[in-house]
Amino acid sequence: GNSVTQMQGQVTLSEEEFLFINCTYSTTGYPTLFWYVQYPGEGPQLLLKVTTANNKGSSRGFEATYDKGTTSFHLQKASVQESDSAVYYCVLGDHDAGAKLTFGGGTRLTVRP
């Protein structure tokens, strides 16, 4: 079956530092890859989405690139702000798996002012 791995459970940065969150995935299908963000007290919401057709996505200063060779989908941001503090989920969608998504374990980002 499909799987998604986020090795970093927690990341702590100061404002204006560079963010890198690692994500690797496993699937036999043709995936669509997502990053969802969850702020305290809320449900997850879409941050960005990438398909095999376009390889790279960006939103609100965040970027992610899909690398089929290394089956990775890392999230980056050049300069974080305190308001970016949240939990970030790497998520795999697979057309062959129907309507289901597979979530990684999540990475909690804390940004100190």
Place this chain on the structure above:
Amino acid sequence: EAAVTQSPRNKVAVTGGKVTLSCNQTNNHNNMYWYRQDTGHGLRLIHYSYGAGSTEKGDIPDGYKASRPSQENFSLILELATPSQTSVYFCASGVDWGKDTQYFGPGTRLLVL
């Protein structure tokens, strides 16, 4: 604006009791989902539905039932609640297949004593 609402937002139940969690969406999406969120596990899919009258088992369906009486409403039912079902539950809706965004509700915090 997509809208998914859940009720109740907080629930305390006793072991062996019946619990019903409700979800309503005004997006006119075909698909709806129930997840639970636990530390270290990210979001795990319990049940989902492709439309009114349909329910499908997700990855962790044991101990849960689901009901989809209409396009807008999707319920999660715990017939005999156990302390291991203490968690935060999220409902989501989406269009079709694993390549489309899912829209999440705000969550229900369930404590089973």
